[in-house]
Amino acid sequence: MTDQLLKIRGLKIEGRSDETWNPIINGVDLDLKKGEVLGLIGESGAGKSTIGLAAMGFTRDGVRISEGSVVFDGVDLVTASAKVKRGLLGKRIAYVAQSAAASFNPAHRIIDQHTEAPTQHHVMSRAESTADGIELYRKLRLPDPENIGFRYPHQVSGGQLQRAMTAMAMSCRPDLIIFDEPTTALDVTTQIEVLAAIREIVEEYDTAAIYITHDLAVVAQMADTIKVLLRGDEVEEADTRTMLSAPTQDYTKSLWAVRSFERPRKPAVVSGAVPVVSVRKIQASYGKIKVLHDVSFDIHAGRTVAVVGESGSGKSTVARCITGLLPPSVGEIAFDGDVLPGDYRKRPKDQLRQAQMIYQMADTALNPRKTIGQIIGRPVQFYTGLTGSDRRRRVDELLNQIELEPSEYFNRLPSELSGGQKQRIGIARALAAEPKFIICDEVTSALDQLVAEGILRLLADLQDKLGLSYMFITHDLATVRAIADEVVVMKEGRVVEQGEKTAMFLPPHHAYTDLLLSSVPEMDPDWLDNLLTERGIDNIGDAAVDKM
Amino acid sequence: MTWWMWIIVALVVMGGIAWAMRAVGQMATGNAPAFRDMPFGVAYGYVIGVAFLAVVVWAYLQSMSAETAVANKFYFVGRAVEGVIMFSIAAYLFRMLGRAVGTYWTRKMFRSMPLTAAFGILVMLIYAFVAIFAGLLAPYGQAEILPFANIVPGGNPALGGDPNHIMGTDQIGRDILSRLIYGAQNTVGIAFVTTLLAFFIGSSLGFLAATLGGWLDQLLSRTVDVLMAIPSLIFALLLMTIASVWAPQLGIPLTYFMVLIIAVIDSTRVFRLARAVGANIVVMDYIEAAKLRGEGLGYLVFKEILPNATAPLLAEFGLRFCFVFLTIAALSFLGVGIQPPLADWGTMVRDSAAFINYAAFAPTAALPPLLAAGAIALLTVGVNFVVDWMLQKTSGLKE
Known part of the structure; x- marks a missing residue:
């Protein structure tokens, strides 16, 4: 086979912790032809x-390749000398x-970093x-x-920086580029631009x-073949269409099923x-910059209101x-019905108790x-006075309520727990x-789909049992679809549209809502x-937002 | 050829040896990755290391060959090499002991401990032991004046020594060994109290500034800036001079003033660190959660912030302890620190500094000032070893 570019055989990788080497990858094979895009999910x-890193013959500190070979165009990168690898990396293999x-x-400057490799x-x-x-x-459509x-x-x-980085990876016209979750940190409208640009140039x-991601809909757009991994083992590999239409393994099916979670509709709010x-009608500003303009909405008992918008829209x-x-x-x-004092320091303890918050990054939200x-016990003691x-x-x-x-x-300690x-x-x-009311600030955006789904189900169950009201801040419309009763769409500190979820997902929408909805990748x-x-490549994503 | 020409020649020759060493290594091991990917700089470093080791061994052999009665240039090198080897073996055994006995956690800690840290901990334990039991260990009192002054260390009567005073006596006839032992109590004890005080002042004010911010932060930070702008030793000297007038009038020992003055001056550094660390912690979501819960300032500072700041603060404690210790020694050397007749290592160095001149004729005669200075140096090195280890551990935890 002459067009075989990368061939990984029996790759085993170990990581060092507590003075022993523990397996991370247990013997994975991987083949890549010239011009082929493989999705790793x-x-x-x-x-x-x-x-992805091992495909470049590289491992992070405290990690080693214990067995197997990574043959790139006839050169085994596992045993190759540092000099040989220096000649390949950046020139023929690039990383985003x-x-x-x-x-x-x-x-x-960006260009100075761009010209370094060539x-x-x-x-x-x-x-x-x-x-x-x-x-x-120009090809990547940067302004x-x-x-x-x-x-x-x-x-x-x-988003522009991510495309500039793709351009940098392209600077030597490499044979292989490894994309490590290049769009995970971006908003949907930015993501779609980057995806289109990457695909075009590739x-x-x-x-x-090799396209690494945990988002199935994204990988469906990018890859020719998809390989599914679970705890260092390959689950299955197939070309994209087969994989999407007929996954054979249970694990893959469960991944696919996540997107189908949706709560039953709740009865409408009793008027009055x-x-x-x-x-x-609140307005707020950071210093002299006004960030909220006349924002109004209501959250009723036992209901979930999703506040949707891109970063910088004022939802947080x-x-x-x-x-x-x-x-x-x-x-x-x-x-x-009672007006709250503006400053939390002036609110009585009982008002503080009634409204609680769940944060996006659980890592920084737990001491x-x-x-x-201690973490859970403190508020129990503080508010209810229970001891011992x-x-x-x-x-x-x-x-028990949160199923642990x-x-x-x-x-x-928090460090001994997983993200979910x-x-x-x-x-x-x-x-x-x-509390009566909980603010959920992007609670699932840092989590994998399966884990995120578990959290959403838990929140939904708790709402049914305890009659909680949620304000759900998110930029992910799939989450909105799954959990919300009402939706508030925000842009640049203003509410552009609000109403029942079912109405929001049906046309006609406000132009911005429409753009947000259309930018969510689908499994097709x-x-x-x-x-x-x-729409044409110039009418998607941020370019379209700017035109509004 | 001049001496620097020789150095250049030696460096070039070592470069050649390094290159040859790497080439031979590549051939002998069949191009194993360790030699194949070795940069020239690393090979050069190995050769320099080996050369240095060779010089040390040569100097040690020189110190063995000559008789102790004759002036021997290499006498102290020999003792230093012996000391390092003995302490290293002791540290190794100490670590082995730590791995074998104790609770699960201490054994785990000893397992991951580098030898340098074991060395440092051993040194600290020995100092602590000597300081606590000084009264029992010392053969004479620290202020006890004996009839024999200026006895040479070594205990050999033929050379002017006395077996009753292994380390000799000083110019007014006090036993040097006893004073060294009591010195541990005075110098180390006072330094420890001073550092604790500095930390109490510095970290509580620093966390307060970080948590509250606003004008209080401005006031404290600018005050600290002003205090830090004055060179600390000069400032300490100035204040000590004032205190030495006040102390007799108020009837308070000068040592109390010294502890307070050094603590305040050093607390400015602690304040800076605590404020910086605290400012990073205050922005975390868990602090926000605690604030929104309605928690008070005390809970925020001591229950939420302090536990997350202990690692950098402990590391700083080790370093600060050394600095305080050296400041006390310096002040004592200058005559305003710990007052006689209390034994103190800094004062001992000053009092017997003149003996260093005799090293050229009789090495043992120069021992008294060097022993006191060496005691200071050893503790400083030991504490820094432990601090390094702790810093490494905490930076590893953050991953």
Whole structure:
């Protein structure tokens, strides 16, 4: 086979912890032909990124390749010398990392980092490479391609930076590019632009690619074949269409099924009922910059209101106003009909108890030096005054409610839990206060789909049992579809549309809602093509937002 | 040829040896990755290391060959090499002991401990032991004046020694060994109290500034800036001079003033660290959650922030302890620190500094000042070993 580009056989990788080597990857095979795109999917901890890096003959610190071979175009990268690898990496194999913002050196201009690899490998002179970079920026549809490279990384947006990084990976026209979750951190409208740009350029230069992601809909657009991984083992591999239409393994089927979770409709709100939380024409500003303009909406008992919008739309600021961290300059917030003081420090303990918050990053929301028992026990004691064995009993009850075994988890530290379990502890901490109303700030966006679904189901169950009201802040419309009763769409600090969920997902929409809805990738491999032919590449994503 | 020409020649020759060593290594091992991917700089480093080791061994052999009665240039090198080897073996055994006995956690800690850290902990334990039991260990009192002054260390009567005073006596006839032992109590004890006080002041104010912010933060930070702008030793000297006038009037020992003055000056550094660490912790969501719960300031600072700041603060404690210790020694050396007749290592170095001149004729005669200085140096090195280890551990935890 002459067009075989990458051939991984029996790859075993081990990581060092507690002075022993533990397996991370247990013998994975992988084949990649020239110009082929392979999608690697799996939950976090499945070893996707580890395999991606190993395809370059590289391992992170404290990780080693214990067995197997990684043959790239006839060279085994596992045994190759550092010199041989230096000749290949950057020139024939390139890497695009998840966070472009963290991967660019903030002290150098983008173009200077772009030209580094071609000049180092003597592929092009600096001037040629600069001209070529501008050409690539044009192909990737970056705005103002002649000048954008001469800016510093902090002067361009996240989506643009991600495309600039793709251009940088392309600078030597490599045979293979490894994309490690390049769009995970981006908004939907930005993501679609980056996806379209990546796919176009990969096709144009006939570059082979390994595309790592946990988002099935994304990989469906990008890959020719898909490989599913679970805890370091391959589950199955098939070409994209077969995999989507007829997965053979149970695990793959369960991944596919996640997207189907949807709650039954609740009866409409009784007219005249006092809402639990009522946001009335609030305005707020950070310093002199006004971030909220006349935002109003109501949240009724036992219902979930999703606040949707892109980063910077002001949805988290609304939450900060409701909790009292940022007192609104104009307008008021009422709880059960009573107007709340703007500053949380002026609110009585009982008002603070009634409204709780669950955070996006469970890592920073739980004190890493406290045990689970202490984290949940403190609000129990603080609000209800229970101590000793009463307190312990209540904590056990809460742990049971979030479906964690009390005896096993009571004495653990947050670092000994998985991401989903940490998020559950965050929920338990909020429940400990016995609130009426909980703000969920992007609670599932840092989690894998299967885990996220579990959290959503748990929240839905708790709502049914305890009659809670939720305000659900998210940018993911799949989450909205799954859990919300009502939707509030925000853009640039204003509410552009609000109403019942069922009405929101049916046309006619506000133009912005329509764009948000249409930018959510679907599980159809032709979805991106269809969208592109329907609208044209200049009418999707942020470009379309700018035109509004 | 001048000496620097020789150095250049030696460096070039070592470069050649490094290159040859790598080439031979590649051939002998059949191009094993360890030699194949070895950069030249690393090979050069190995050769320099080996050369240095060779010089040390040669110097040690020199110190063995000559008789102790004759002036021997390499006498102290020999003792130093012996000391390092003995302490390393002791540290190794100590670590083995730690791995074998104790609770699950201490055994786990000893297993992951590098030898340097074991060395440091052993040194600290020995100092603590000597300081606590100084009264029992010391053969004479620290202020006891004996009839024999200026006895040479070594205990050999033929050379002017006395078996009753292994380390000899000083110029007014006090036993040096006893004073060294009591010195541990005075110097180390006072340094420990001073550092604790500095930490109490610095970290509580620092966390307060980080949590509350606003004008309080401005006021405290600018005050600290002003205090830090004055060179600390000069400032301490100035304040000590003032205190030495006040102390007799108020009837308070000067040592109390010294503890307070050094603690305040050093607390400015602790304040800076605590405020920086605290500012990073205060923005975490769990602090926000606690604030929204309605928790008070005390709970926020001591229950939420402090547990997350212990690692950097402990590491700083080790370093700060060394600095405080050296400041006390320096002040004592200058005559305003710990007052005679209390034994103190800094004062001992000053009092017997003149003996260092005799090293050229009789190495043992120069021992008294060097022993006191060595005691300071050993503790400083030991504490830093432990601090390094703790820093490494905490940075590893953050991954």
